[in-house]
Amino acid sequence: MPEFFLELFSEEIPARMQRGAAAELERAIGAALAAVAPGNIATWFGPRRIAWRADVSAEVAAASSTERGPRASAPEQALTGFLRKHNANREQLRQEGDYWVLEKSAAAVSAGALIASVMPGLLRRFPWPKSMRWGGSSGFVWVRPLRRIVCLLDGAVVPFDLRDGSDDGHGLASGDLTEGHRFHAPGAFAVSSAADWRDKLAAHRVLVDAVDRKRIIADRIAGLAAEKHLAVVDDPGLLDEVAGLVEWPVPHLGRIADEHMDLPPEVMQVSMRVNQRYFALRTAEGAAAPWFAFVANVEADDHGTAIIAGNERVLRARFSDARHFWDLDRKTRLETRIPALDKVTFQAKLGTQGDRVRRLVQLAATIAEQVGADPAQAALAAELAKADLVSGMVGEFPELQGVMGRYYALHDGEIPAVADAVRDHYAPRGPTEPAPSAPVSIAVALADKLDQLAGFFAIGEKPTGSGDPYALRRAALGVIRIIRENGLRVHTRRLLTAAASDPATVQAVFEFIVERLVVQLRADGARYDVLNAVFGAKGLDQDRDDDLVALLARTEAVASLLGTPDGANLLTAYRRAANILRIEERKDGPFTDVPDPALFREQAEIDLDRALANCHGVAGLLNYEAYGPAMGTMASLRAPLDAFFEKVTVNAPEPDLRRNRLRLLNQVRSIMDQIADFSRIEG
Numbered sequence: 001m002p003e004f005f006l007e008l009f010s011e012e013i014p015a016r017m018q019r020g021a022a023a024e025l026e027r028a029i030g031a032a033l034a035a036v037a038p039g040n041i042a043t044w045f046g047p048r049r050i051a052w053r054a055d056v057s058a059e060v061a062a063a064s065s066t067e068r069g070p071r072a073s074a075p076e077q078a079l080t081g082f083l084r085k086h087n088a089n090r091e092q093l094r095q096e097g098d099y100w101v102l103e104k105s106a107a108a109v110s111a112g113a114l115i116a117s118v119m120p121g122l123l124r125r126f127p128w129p130k131s132m133r134w135g136g137s138s139g140f141v142w143v144r145p146l147r148r149i150v151c152l153l154d155g156a157v158v159p160f161d162l163r164d165g166s167d168d169g170h171g172l173a174s175g176d177l178t179e180g181h182r183f184h185a186p187g188a189f190a191v192s193s194a195a196d197w198r199d200k201l202a203a204h205r206v207l208v209d210a211v212d213r214k215r216i217i218a219d220r221i222a223g224l225a226a227e228k229h230l231a232v233v234d235d236p237g238l239l240d241e242v243a244g245l246v247e248w249p250v251p252h253l254g255r256i257a258d259e260h261m262d263l264p265p266e267v268m269q270v271s272m273r274v275n276q277r278y279f280a281l282r283t284a285e286g287a288a289a290p291w292f293a294f295v296a297n298v299e300a301d302d303h304g305t306a307i308i309a310g311n312e313r314v315l316r317a318r319f320s321d322a323r324h325f326w327d328l329d330r331k332t333r334l335e336t337r338i339p340a341l342d343k344v345t346f347q348a349k350l351g352t353q354g355d356r357v358r359r360l361v362q363l364a365a366t367i368a369e370q371v372g373a374d375p376a377q378a379a380l381a382a383e384l385a386k387a388d389l390v391s392g393m394v395g396e397f398p399e400l401q402g403v404m405g406r407y408y409a410l411h412d413g414e415i416p417a418v419a420d421a422v423r424d425h426y427a428p429r430g431p432t433e434p435a436p437s438a439p440v441s442i443a444v445a446l447a448d449k450l451d452q453l454a455g456f457f458a459i460g461e462k463p464t465g466s467g468d469p470y471a472l473r474r475a476a477l478g479v480i481r482i483i484r485e486n487g488l489r490v491h492t493r494r495l496l497t498a499a500a501s502d503p504a505t506v507q508a509v510f511e512f513i514v515e516r517l518v519v520q521l522r523a524d525g526a527r528y529d530v531l532n533a534v535f536g537a538k539g540l541d542q543d544r545d546d547d548l549v550a551l552l553a554r555t556e557a558v559a560s561l562l563g564t565p566d567g568a569n570l571l572t573a574y575r576r577a578a579n580i581l582r583i584e585e586r587k588d589g590p591f592t593d594v595p596d597p598a599l600f601r602e603q604a605e606i607d608l609d610r611a612l613a614n615c616h617g618v619a620g621l622l623n624y625e626a627y628g629p630a631m632g633t634m635a636s637l638r639a640p641l642d643a644f645f646e647k648v649t650v651n652a653p654e655p656d657l658r659r660n661r662l663r664l665l666n667q668v669r670s671i672m673d674q675i676a677d678f679s680r681i682e683g
Contacts, residue, residue, distance in 0.1 A: 001055040002154035005194045009049045011144035015244025018045040025052050032118040035060040036111045044208045053194035062108040069100035112153050116160045149174045155192045180204025183298050205248040213243040220251040221293045225281050230289045233280040242277055246297040252304045254312045256290045260319040266403045271322050325392040334408045337387040349459045353386050364447040366498045370490050373439035381421035381444045402426045428478050435481040449475040453509045454500035476516040483548050492546040527559040529682040536677025557627035558676050566635040573641045574678045577665040591662040599660040604647040611640040612667050619674040
């Protein structure tokens with residue numbers, strides 16, 4: 001199959017847009033060229049280019065088809081509209097019975113002709129997050145000025161240009177020329193295929209594969225750091241970004257001046273990352289190292305001496321700015337910043353950050369009593385939690401909110417438990433950040449997230465679809481992680497009631513938290529369907545149905561039972577019983593009366609009745625968290641239930657006998673429904 005190769009060469013593309021652009025190019029070309037069945041697809045992206053290749057069919061085969069049109073007796077306007085819709089004429093029509101039939105035929109089209117016809121429109125419509133227009137009256141827009149288009153089919157140029165006929169347009173035409181590194185290998189050269197393009201660009205100091213650039217950056221920085229017995233702070237996002245800034249990565253280490261080494265390591269790392277895209281280094285003990293790593297886009301003749309000196313000079317200036325904020329902020333006690341929060345809007349309908357702090361103080365103290373924390377310490381930490389938002393350092397680096405609050409609280413003489421809670425109350429902000437584990441931190445972190453959830457749900461700002469502007473899903477997952485990872489035996493509804501007085505809001509937020517718990521279990525590969533089933537249990541103790549730790553333990557017990565042969569067969573039998581009952585109850589149910597032993601005719605009926613009698617205490621065992629005995633008792637139902645279905649005709653011809661046996665099956669369903677709603681179990 002011929003190879004189709006496309007490269008779009010432009011001025012520098014912002015790193016954050018490159019991957020998405022390559023994915024969109026793959027989607028758009030795949031859709032536009034579906035008729036030639038693209039396969040073996042590959043994409044590349046980098047600072048100045050995105051590219052795509054695929055094997056395609058040589059042509060779109062000729063095809064013919066028929067389309068039934070209006071009735072022969074239909075008005076002339078109907079026939080005219082039908083022909084216009086299909087871009088056809090009367091000579092293509094024939095009459096079949098009462099209808100006109102259109103015979104359509106399409107001649108074979110070469111892949112080259114198809115590509116040339118679709119590419120101009122595809123590129124003119126390409127959706128960049130931000131675009132610019134240049135070139136006089138041209139209507140063509142691109143993320144940055146587009147300089148060259150390589151478009152090859154089996155090594156030959158597919159000719160087209162970007163003029164659309166409405167004006168003089170942007171006359172950039174396709175060809176086989178690309179360019180290498182801006183400084184090391186300027187100038188154009190021809191390529192004949194994707195492999196030739198890749199090899200020649202490597203010779204011209206351009207690595208086209210982002211994975212290769214990332215690997216080289218990570219390996220060489222780690223190697224340079226190891227020479228000084230240091231380690232690189234893991235930062236996947238920064239690594240991705242830097243790989244999108246350079247075509248020929250050349251890592252270096254620079255020295256941090258001694259006078260800046262007393263800055264908090266988080267300040268140093270964020271300043272380096274945000275302002276300069278530098279990598280932070282740590283000593284073997286985990287302390288900030290007096291070195292930083294960065295990546296140049298050129299291989300200098302002096303082995304980088306001048307480049308390193310220049311970057312060290314820039315970093316000294318950045319750290320001097322950070323020093324200014326650090327020294328200035330510590331002149332003001334954290335507690336004296338609290339009144340300024342009344343001038344900072346949290347959300348128009350929910351008031352200011354000052355209003356929020358007052359809510360958090362009460363809520364954190366209430367939660368503290370349930371998680372073993374000191375209420376006074378929790379209240380103080382909640383009062384100080386947002387104060388660093390009006391500090392100079394956080395104003396410059398919002399990423400440091402909470403972190404700087406801890407440093408300033410310690411500087412003011414607050415105890416470590418309070419200072420740590422100021423830092424930790426935002427956690428966990430993502431799947432890789434640990435959940436708070438200290439009691440005071442737990443209380444304030446839960447207060448922060450529950451207030452956020454209750455507040456936004458109360459004003460109707462709930463997440464919809466993929467939209468979640470207030471990060472409520474993250475807040476709910478944070479609540480779940482804090483409770484699960486610390487094994488907190490708390491009643492979630494009671495905590496929510498302290499955050500929201502409206503019962504409807506409390507229930508809505510609780511259901512949202514449960515929904516996120518199900519999502520988390522699904523992501524973990526756990527039995528989320530079993531959790532749904534447990535929540536539907538009719539025998540669930542209402543005083544325990546919001547204890548997430550107990551519910552998860554109960555879920556694990558039921559999942560473990562279902563993972564055994566006895567449990568799997570029991571589920572099958574339950575479904576059989578439920579199906580029979582559903583059908584018969586439509587006729588003359590329900591069958592809620594207790595079975596009459598005098599009507600038992602088979603030993604299997606007697607045995608099942610005795611086994612059910614032994615199971616009546618299972619719900620109580622579960623509520624007392626005696627999961628082993630409870631599941632063992634449930635498993636004992638398997639054999640008598642199997643025997644019942646094997647030896648007993650449920651729908652016996654005798655009405656009394658039939659109803660009694662259906663009552664027996666209803667007992668099976670009722671007892672199992674107290675454990676979990678087994679109808680919700682998947683598979």
